[in-house]
Amino acid sequence: MIEPTLLDRLLVVADLFARDMARAFEGTALTTARMTLLWSLHHSGPVAQHTLAEALDVSPRNITALVDALEAAGYVVRRAHPTDRRARLVELTAAGARLMDRTAQEHAELSETLLAAVAPRDREALERGLDAVAVRLHELIAEHAAAEAAARSAS
Amino acid sequence: MIEPTLLDRLLVVADLFARDMARAFEGTALTTARMTLLWSLHHSGPVAQHTLAEALDVSPRNITALVDALEAAGYVVRRAHPTDRRARLVELTAAGARLMDRTAQEHAELSETLLAAVAPRDREALERGLDAVAVRLHELIAEHAAAEAAARSAS
DNA sequence: TATTGTTATACTCTATAACTATA
DNA sequence: TATAGTTATAGAGTATAACAATA
Numbered sequence: 001m002i003e004p005t006l007l008d009r010l011l012v013v014a015d016l017f018a019r020d021m022a023r024a025f026e027g028t029a030l031t032t033a034r035m036t037l038l039w040s041l042h043h044s045g046p047v048a049q050h051t052l053a054e055a056l057d058v059s060p061r062n063i064t065a066l067v068d069a070l071e072a073a074g075y076v077v078r079r080a081h082p083t084d085r086r087a088r089l090v091e092l093t094a095a096g097a098r099l100m101d102r103t104a105q106e107h108a109e110l111s112e113t114l115l116a117a118v119a120p121r122d123r124e125a126l127e128r129g130l131d132a133v134a135v136r137l138h139e140l141i142a143e144h145a146a147a148e149a150a151a152r153s154a155s
Numbered sequence: 156m157i158e159p160t161l162l163d164r165l166l167v168v169a170d171l172f173a174r175d176m177a178r179a180f181e182g183t184a185l186t187t188a189r190m191t192l193l194w195s196l197h198h199s200g201p202v203a204q205h206t207l208a209e210a211l212d213v214s215p216r217n218i219t220a221l222v223d224a225l226e227a228a229g230y231v232v233r234r235a236h237p238t239d240r241r242a243r244l245v246e247l248t249a250a251g252a253r254l255m256d257r258t259a260q261e262h263a264e265l266s267e268t269l270l271a272a273v274a275p276r277d278r279e280a281l282e283r284g285l286d287a288v289a290v291r292l293h294e295l296i297a298e299h300a301a302a303e304a305a306a307r308s309a310s
Numbered sequence: 311t312a313t314t315g316t317t318a319t320a321c322t323c324t325a326t327a328a329c330t331a332t333a
Numbered sequence: 334t335a336t337a338g339t340t341a342t343a344g345a346g347t348a349t350a351a352c353a354a355t356a
Contacts, residue, residue: 006273007266009285014169016292019212023299033323050337057174060338062324069322086332086337110295111162117291118161118284125277126284130164136272137171140265144178188346205314215315217347224345241314241355 010133029073035103037066038075038092042100046091048081075099165288184228190258192221193230193247197255201246203236230254 004012021032040055041047049067053060067090070076075096081087092100118126159167176187195210196202204222208215222245225231230251236242247255273281 005263005266006270006278006282006285007262009282009289010168010269011172012289013165013285013292014172016289016296017166017169018173020292020296020299023296031322048337058323059325061326061340064339065323081337084333084337086330088338107162108160111160113295114165114288114291115161118287122280122284122287123161125280127161127164129273129277129281129284130161130168132273132277133269134164134167134171136269137168137175140268141171141175141178144175186345203314213346214348216317216349219316220346236314239314239356243315 006133029069034066034070037063037070038096038100039103041076041090041092041096042104046079046089048084048087048089050087052090070096161288184224189221189225192218192225193251193255194258196231196245196247196251197259201234201244203239203242203244205242207245225251 018032021035025031025035036056037052040052044051044055047055049063050060052067053063056063067076067078071078074093076090077093079089079091081089115123173187176190180186180190191211192207195207199206199210202210204218205215207222208218211218222231222233226233229248231245232248233243233245236244270278
């Protein structure tokens with residue numbers, strides 16, 4: 001058996017999260033993409049759809065579809081924007097707010113559970129290490145994006 | 156600014172990986188799901204489709220679609236199974252094998268890059284911590300599955 | 311009878327392009 | 334002229350169900 005590399009370990013954990021999340025929503029109107037939108041809304045408060053598109057880094061068209069589904073399920077509503085009549089504010093309903101309160105609590109509990117599974121002397125190093133990996137990954141993604149932009153402008 | 160929890164950090168890294176991977180395949184016939192299949196094949200050697208379905212934990216129907224796309228792109232071929240005429244062996248073509256060799260090398264390089272970004276004294280704790288988190292997540296997923304199976308059999 | 315892979319069908323996530331209403 | 338959101342269209346991942354060939 002070959003010792004897994006750091007990347008192997010990170011990918012295993014990422015995959016487990018994706019599976020666990022998808023499983024949790026089975027049989028409901030919720031999906032990972034829709035929960036991501038609700039989570040963003042929970043933290044930002046009511047915002048226009050184009051703001052959500054930027055926050056989630058997806059197309060405005062995609063936001064339309066996600067908000068349609070969440071509105072049909074009763075978790076969000078579209079309201080008139082107070083000053084821009086082109087825009088529509090999306091906000092959580094009471095049911096959506098209750099759902100996000102529960103979700104935030106489960107999120108905190110899962111974080112506690114996972115932290116408890118890590119040896120106390122490893123915890124700080126784990127958090128520092130994850131932050132360092134995230135920073136480096138951000139840099140790599142930015143470099144790739146810059147290289148592609150340069151290639152496009154050259155062609 | 157609130158200090159992110161362990162779970163927040165893990166989810167950030169998972170999200171960055173997903174984005175980086177999807178970006179890397181833009182404009183090619185490859186996608187994350189297809190690469191996962193190729194990666195599995197690279198490690199297992201030629202296998203029947205139902206074996207791939209189990210390995211990737213997706214439906215046989217899904218494997219049919221993924222193999223169709225990869226066969227059209229020239230990365231895999233379907234061969235007759237030597238003893239079971241119902242089954243079809245999927246194996247990498249020369250082009251597929253070359254692609255996976257390159258991918259394995261890039262994978263190793265990325266792992267090195269990320270490890271280099273972590274302070275040396277934090278590295279072992281990071282790896283131990285990730286293993287502990289993966290083990291605990293596995294347990295939680297198994298518990299959920301068991302609870303659901305019990306609920307189904309009761310109804 | 312059970313298994314392997316396929317066709318049929320459907321839902322979701324996602325994107326680009328064209329269009330309407332508004333800024 | 335530019336922006337916000339929608340309709341139109343399309344590709345991809347995924348699932349279940351029905352079916353043919355084979356075990």
